[in-house]
Amino acid sequence: MCIILKHLKVMFVLAFVFLCLSSISHAAESQNQGRVLRISNDSEPVSIDPQLCNTVESYRIVRDLFEGLVCENAEGEICPAAATSWTLSPDGKVYTFTLRDNLKWSNGDPVVAEDFVYALRRGVDPKIASQQSYLLLPIINAQDIIKNARRPEELGVRAISANTLEIRVTNPTPYLIDILAGPIAMPVPKAVIEKFGKEWLKSGNIVSNGPYVMETWVPHERIVLKKSQSYWDRDNVNIEKVCFIPNEFHTTAVRQFVAGEVDIAFAVPINQFKAVAKQYSEALFTHPHLAIYFFGINIDHPTFKDNPKLRRALYYAIDRKVLCEKIVLGNGEPAYTFTPPFVKGYQPPKVQLADEPYEKQLKLARQLFADAGYSFEKPIELTISFNTGEDHKKIAIAVAAMWKKAFNANVTLRNEEWKVFISNLKSDVTSEIFRMGWVANYNSPHAFLDIFASDDSSNMVRYSDKIYDGLLKQAGDILDINERHRVLSLAEERLLYAQPIIPLFFMKSRDLVSKDIEGFKPNILNRHPTKYLRFKATT
Amino acid sequence: MTYAFKRLIGAVPLLLIIITLAFILMRSVPGGPFDQDRNVPPEIEANLKAAYHLDKPLYVQYLNYLGGVIRGDLGPSFKYHDYSVSQLIKKGAPVSLRIGGLAVLVALILGISLGAMAAIYKSRLFDNIVMGMTMLFLAMPSFVIAPALSLLFAVVLKWLPVGGWGDTPKQYFLPIISLAIPQIAYITRLVRGAMLEVLQSRYILFAKARGLKAARIIWVHAIRPTMLPVVSYLGPATASILSGSIVIEQIFSIPGIGRYFIQGGLNRDYTLVLGMVIFFGVLIILSNLLMDLIYSGLNPRVDYERRGGG
Numbered sequence: 035m036c037i038i039l040k041h042l043k044v045m046f047v048l049a050f051v052f053l054c055l056s057s058i059s060h061a062a063e064s065q066n067q068g069r070v071l072r073i074s075n076d077s078e079p080v081s082i083d084p085q086l087c088n089t090v091e092s093y094r095i096v097r098d099l100f101e102g103l104v105c106e107n108a109e110g111e112i113c114p115a116a117a118t119s120w121t122l123s124p125d126g127k128v129y130t131f132t133l134r135d136n137l138k139w140s141n142g143d144p145v146v147a148e149d150f151v152y153a154l155r156r157g158v159d160p161k162i163a164s165q166q167s168y169l170l171l172p173i174i175n176a177q178d179i180i181k182n183a184r185r186p187e188e189l190g191v192r193a194i195s196a197n198t199l200e201i202r203v204t205n206p207t208p209y210l211i212d213i214l215a216g217p218i219a220m221p222v223p224k225a226v227i228e229k230f231g232k233e234w235l236k237s238g239n240i241v242s243n244g245p246y247v248m249e250t251w252v253p254h255e256r257i258v259l260k261k262s263q264s265y266w267d268r269d270n271v272n273i274e275k276v277c278f279i280p281n282e283f284h285t286t287a288v289r290q291f292v293a294g295e296v297d298i299a300f301a302v303p304i305n306q307f308k309a310v311a312k313q314y315s316e317a318l319f320t321h322p323h324l325a326i327y328f329f330g331i332n333i334d335h336p337t338f339k340d341n342p343k344l345r346r347a348l349y350y351a352i353d354r355k356v357l358c359e360k361i362v363l364g365n366g367e368p369a370y371t372f373t374p375p376f377v378k379g380y381q382p383p384k385v386q387l388a389d390e391p392y393e394k395q396l397k398l399a400r401q402l403f404a405d406a407g408y409s410f411e412k413p414i415e416l417t418i419s420f421n422t423g424e425d426h427k428k429i430a431i432a433v434a435a436m437w438k439k440a441f442n443a444n445v446t447l448r449n450e451e452w453k454v455f456i457s458n459l460k461s462d463v464t465s466e467i468f469r470m471g472w473v474a475n476y477n478s479p480h481a482f483l484d485i486f487a488s489d490d491s492s493n494m495v496r497y498s499d500k501i502y503d504g505l506l507k508q509a510g511d512i513l514d515i516n517e518r519h520r521v522l523s524l525a526e527e528r529l530l531y532a533q534p535i536i537p538l539f540f541m542k543s544r545d546l547v548s549k550d551i552e553g554f555k556p557n558i559l560n561r562h563p564t565k566y567l568r569f570k571a572t573t
Numbered sequence: 574m575t576y577a578f579k580r581l582i583g584a585v586p587l588l589l590i591i592i593t594l595a596f597i598l599m600r601s602v603p604g605g606p607f608d609q610d611r612n613v614p615p616e617i618e619a620n621l622k623a624a625y626h627l628d629k630p631l632y633v634q635y636l637n638y639l640g641g642v643i644r645g646d647l648g649p650s651f652k653y654h655d656y657s658v659s660q661l662i663k664k665g666a667p668v669s670l671r672i673g674g675l676a677v678l679v680a681l682i683l684g685i686s687l688g689a690m691a692a693i694y695k696s697r698l699f700d701n702i703v704m705g706m707t708m709l710f711l712a713m714p715s716f717v718i719a720p721a722l723s724l725l726f727a728v729v730l731k732w733l734p735v736g737g738w739g740d741t742p743k744q745y746f747l748p749i750i751s752l753a754i755p756q757i758a759y760i761t762r763l764v765r766g767a768m769l770e771v772l773q774s775r776y777i778l779f780a781k782a783r784g785l786k787a788a789r790i791i792w793v794h795a796i797r798p799t800m801l802p803v804v805s806y807l808g809p810a811t812a813s814i815l816s817g818s819i820v821i822e823q824i825f826s827i828p829g830i831g832r833y834f835i836q837g838g839l840n841r842d843y844t845l846v847l848g849m850v851i852f853f854g855v856l857i858i859l860s861n862l863l864m865d866l867i868y869s870g871l872n873p874r875v876d877y878e879r880r881g882g883g
Contacts, residue, residue: 077836081654163624165613181616235655253656253664255738255828279737281826282836285720289735290826293727453604453841460612470610491612 069569070258070275071551074287074296078254078280082235084220085157088165093217095278097563098259099242100220103131103150103199104211108566110477110557112211116145116221116243117199126206126513133197138264139223140247147193149221149243154201155186157218166218169475172207206513212476220244245271245565254280259564272553272568288546291317297548298562304425307363307544317546321556322367324374324474324481325541329418329433330459330495333534335466337414344406344414345533348467350399351440352433353392358539361432362425366539372472373482373526374540376558380479380519383527396440403441413442419465420447421455426469429538459494470494471541477559479522480509486529495534502528577862584858588851592642595850596635599843606651606841625651638844642851648844652836658848662830666852668738669822669829673814676749680756680810685803687757688764689791695769704765707758715817719751719824736826748825752817756810760803767799797871804868808861815853 079092084100087093097105105115117131137145158167158179170176174190190202203210213219223234223241230239240248245267246259257278261271279296281287287299288306292314302310302318311318331338331345338345354368371382387395408414418434420426427449434445448465450458459468474481484490487506488498505525512518529535543560553567607613607621622628626637641648647658656664691703710718726747727735733743771777772795780790819831830849837845 078653079655080652083655086654160620161624163617163620165607165609165617165621167617167620168614180614180620182620232655252739252828253653253661254832255668279826281736282823282832283826286723286736286824286826289723289728290737293731293735295734295737451604452839453602453608456608456610457604460608472610491614491618492610494612 070277071273071298071564071567071569072277072279072296073564074281074290074299075257075278076280076284076300077282079257079278082240082251082257084217084222085153085162085164085166087217091278091280093561095257095259096217096220097244097561098246098276098565099240099244099248100217100222101244101265102214102216102220103133104215105563106215106557106559106561108553108555108557108562110555110559110561112215115215116150120211126208127203129201129203129210130194131199131201133199134266135197136266137243138266139241139243140262140264141223141226141241142264143223143225143241144196145221145243146196147199148196149224150199150219151191151193152224153221154191154219155189156222158189159186164218166216169213169216169218172203172205172210172213174202174204205510207510208515208518209476209478209480212478216475245563246276249275256280267565271565273564276564291546291548297551298554299546300543302544302546304363304365304544307365310546314546316549319545319547319554319556320365320542321558321560322374322376322540322542323558323560324377324477325471325560326369326372326374326482327366327429327469327471327538327541328369328372329536329538330468330470331534331536332466332468332495333532334496337416337466341406342531342533343402344408345536346531347399347402347406347441348437349533349536350387350395350402352436352536352538353396354539355392356436357429357432361428362539365542365544367542369537369540371526371530372535372537373479374558377474377479377482378477379515381523382479383523383530385530399440408441410442413444415444415446416467417446417448417465418467418469419450419455419458420469421450421452430469433538467536468494473541479519479526483522483526483529486534497529497532497534499528499532502532577866580862580865584855584862587858588854591850591854592639592847593635595847596638596843599841599846600631602841604841606843608841625649638847647848647851650842650845652840652842652845658844661833661845662848662852665828665830665833668827669815669818669831672745672748672752672821672827672829673811673818675745676752676756676814676818677807677811679749679753680760680814681803681807683753684757684760685764685796685800688761689768689796689799691761691765692768692772693791700765703761707761710754710758711762713755715751715755716820716824718754719747719821722747722751723824736824738827744825748818748821748827751824752814752821755817756814759810760806763802763806764799767802768795771795771798801868801872804864804871807867808857808864811860812857815856 075094076091079087079095080089081087081092082095082099084096087096101115103115103117104112107113116133116137118134120129120131122129133147139145154170154173156162157164157170158176160180160182167180175184175188178184179186179189192200194200221243226239226241227234233239237248237251242248245262245265247262249258249260251257258275260275262268265271284301284303285306287296288302288310290296291299333339358364358366358368370385370388373380373382375382387398416437418430420430430447434447437443437445472482484506485492486497486502487493488503502525505521505528509518509521509525512521543556547554550570551567552570554562607618619628626634638648645659649657650661653661687703691700694700723735726733733746734741737744777790777795780794815831818829819834821827822829822831823835830852833845834849836842837849
């Protein structure tokens, strides 16, 4: 038997050695060299083409590779980038940008105004089919081009000279500058795209104008960028290399951060938040950003149709303080309006009893409930739909319990897979109440309120009010920003009175950043381009 | 060879049925590739559908897809715009095959060794421990084992990395072990049972009577018939390991193709899911064929050629 045991030992050792040897050949070739910033990105980018990308994880990479006329600084405020300055015509409809003199693509070619014209036309070109093209709708003829009724060359954009660009808009659009900081308006190299076609983004082919250039891209493994030597502000770019590691599991990302395998991990899961906050309080950054978590009400549903009192009763019966502190564990701020109060230059409407204790709100809720024709003895039946997710489930359960306590309501919870959920919302089979989140693309109340216009494709609550639409249109024609925001505030007041939505809380970012890194400043856009980050001198 | 060729020819209609079923199933699921919370305006949605030929009738889309498959073009990914499905498979398949292949190998080596030892030490402490452990690991799915191992070896002990790929050989260990553990448990039980039966057969008794050494009896005479059930199991085991890797690759952030199944399904990335179905379909058909050929090599009573294709 001793011999058998010896044989078995040999087999165990062989298995172990084989495992090691077979892996060494592949792994040794890609050992990290030098200090690389390692960022756990939420998933593989859908695209790193500025005009095609449409997810947060894509934006993170695209913002490092490309740079638009303007960009956001570390605090999330708009600042000049490829353009040094710009002017606006008195009627607010013509923007003229002056580009820097020393702009270069990473292959050494000059970046000129025509590159921006090409990119913006590409953004609305039906053949490119960008999902973000709606952002360029304020520009003259954009709508017709998207509808295939005009050619992309007819877009209201032209290069006056090599370094002067003109953009004409249909109506005054004060937030256009914010939109121009986004990927959709970033320049792309025409010659390279024409040469390589769809393959232009692959490492070896891609040419960019931002602070970083592509080094390697292995799908679902990593994207490594290195500092560009042709970027105009290269002297202020501190980090030489950045590696984006796609990771769909946020729990894995947190474990990788704890083990020191990544330097930045975004969106700590709420169920891990307490433990992380306790152990890594110095590394955890939480900050409200332009995002709201809310319940939508299908106002075409017989239960809610023509019954705003019932909708308002449900709105007031929610204890947002409990929701924020006990359910989402401090990762939200109570929301009574749809537009966050920290949107630039905007004052949301004041909501009755919003600053009063919950007991007073509950009293009003019960009164509205009775006025709506319901009673404690004849309980209402409701359904809350949500897409699969532990946090969504917890929130739905908590709200159901609050409505049960307030009205003796019988609430059914309906959990659906994401695409089924969205498909149901778009179709007529949607449930009565559904959870939803909204993250603004730019810092303006328009980014929140325009989606409730009767003809907006994102209007999933089917709210349709001519006066609301009129107020939005009226605001759109006003040049003075304060007056425009005042009218928008009136529109929001009307929206909240009709109550097709129940705002619950403004979402907060929950990011883990290594203590070796400086320059990470929480901001309401929750954007942190690598060029503002640096490793501490001691490390 | 005739048998193998016939099996391969027979696999073509099977693959066609698989593709057709997968195509129908994917299209009958609610939601589309471009559905999102931020609904795009109808004209943009129309442009998107036109760009991906989703505006054409379903049968035309099906025929176009089949035509593409015949030409070796699996279409563009609806989600990952910068890569075609073929490119994604080409980049990810070697990773998945490496992980899966090593997991099968580890499962075979450890499963056969432990199973044989358990049979030899039947009803003794070692046997009881091994059998107890195999029961436990058979009951635990990979998605439970993986995070538990990751927590223990990566976060608490810090011996191995939590996840990722391409930095260090250590990144292989946890995914391979997580994938292999349920298979080790199954193969151990399989080998133990087969070995016990073989050890009681007359030719083994005869070998003992001839005075042959125990090691020679086990590893030369007893092991070959013991392998038959293991080889039969390798086909399903390969399928099981491949489907297991779908979850494991997600948990350990491994750039294989297994995760495309999940992501493709969730994103309604029709072409990506169909590409995966074709790839895994071919792989399973080929591995089953290989196992059958090995089986006939090990067991002289099985002769596919003489039976006219079995």
